[in-house]
Amino acid sequence: MSMRRSGLVYFMFTLPALLLYLAFFFYPAISGFFYSFTNWDGISKVYKFVGIKNYIDIMKDTRFLHALRFTLYYTMIDVIVKLLLALILAMLLSSNIKLRGLIRSVYFFPAVLSLLTVGLIFNQMFYAVLPRIGESLGIELLSRNILANKDTAVYGIILTNIWQGISIPMVIFMAGLSSVPKDLHEAATIDGASPFQRFFSITLPFLIPMLNVNLVLAIKGALTVFDYIVAMTDGGPAQATESIGYLIYRHGMNEMKFGYGTAESIYIFLMVGIISIIQIKVLNRKEAGQQ
Structure with missing residues (x-):
């Protein structure tokens, strides 16, 4: 088979996936960017081109700014706690402990559940x-529904997300730990290095690629949180847990401001992209073998 014919065969195999990508991702993304410059309500065939008015109004919108503050606060706590616990569990489950395979399966089980299902389950628990x-134990902290309090509702959502989302970064960290050369740890131990010194000087630099992946996934998931909000608080109480993702849904689907909501989604897209690029560039300098 000639090289040209072989290339044509390979292209034909990738064509269905390419068409699906263009139809369900590329075209909606481009059309959404266009509609962000209009006042389209999502249904009518008639709309008006308003330029950057939507983007200017968003930065003056107190509701959007409140949702932005909540989303950033939620993201900061969720990402730090989730990745820290995932790393600790990965190190424990990579050691020689009994029933290691069973424990790994137990910790990974929540990953196969849908976010909406987990949110509904925890909503009933809270x-x-x-x-x-x-009430039965006389513990006042547990006797109240934390989702009903605007000061504590965010922590209920974070706890739910950590329980469900810790397994994926844990598995990624475990894959990275398997690539750390054991002879380096043995040499450092002989030289008298403490466990903390070995971790920060040897283990952590080899985990930078996995940390990059986990950070991008965790930040993206936290900045676009939606399912938990719908299932647990519906943005309440008193809009205290209204994230940007949920606000976009309300503007686009409930309040018929599709163009305005699409402009808000562009802001989220840029935010995720900028944060991801910065953290990748910063962490890559710490990677093993990099100067």
Whole structure:
């Protein structure tokens, strides 16, 4: 088979995936960018081109700014706690402990559940289960539904996300730990290096590529949080847990401001992209073998 014919065969195999990508990702992304410069309501065939008015109004919108503050606060706590716990669990499950395979399966089980399902389950736990346990044990902190308090609702959502989302970064960290040369640890141990010194000087530099992947996934997931909000708080109480992702949904689907909501999604797209590029560039300098 000639090189040209072989290339044509390979192209034909990739053509269905390419067409699906163009139809369901590329075209919606381009059309969405266009509609962000209009006042389209999402249904009518008539709309007006308003230029950058939507983008200017968004930066003056107190509701958007409140959602932005909530989303950034949620992202900061969720990402730090989730990745820290995932790294600790990965190190524990990479050691020689009994029933290691079973424990790994147990910790990975939440990853196969849908976010909406997990949110509904935890909503009932916070609403009915934990308050009864708290009342029976005389623990005031547990006797109240934390989702009903605007000051504590965010922590209930974070706890739910950590329980469900810790397994994927844990598995990625475990894959990275398997690539760390054991002879370097043995040599450092002989030289009298403490466990903390070995971790920061040997283990962590080899985990930078995995940390990059986990950070991008965790930040993207936290900045676009939606399912948990819908299932657990519906943006309440008093819009205290209204994330940007949920606000975009409300503007586009409930309030018929499709063009305005699309402009908000462009802001999120740029935010995720800029943060990801900066953290990748910073962490790559710490990677093993890099100067």
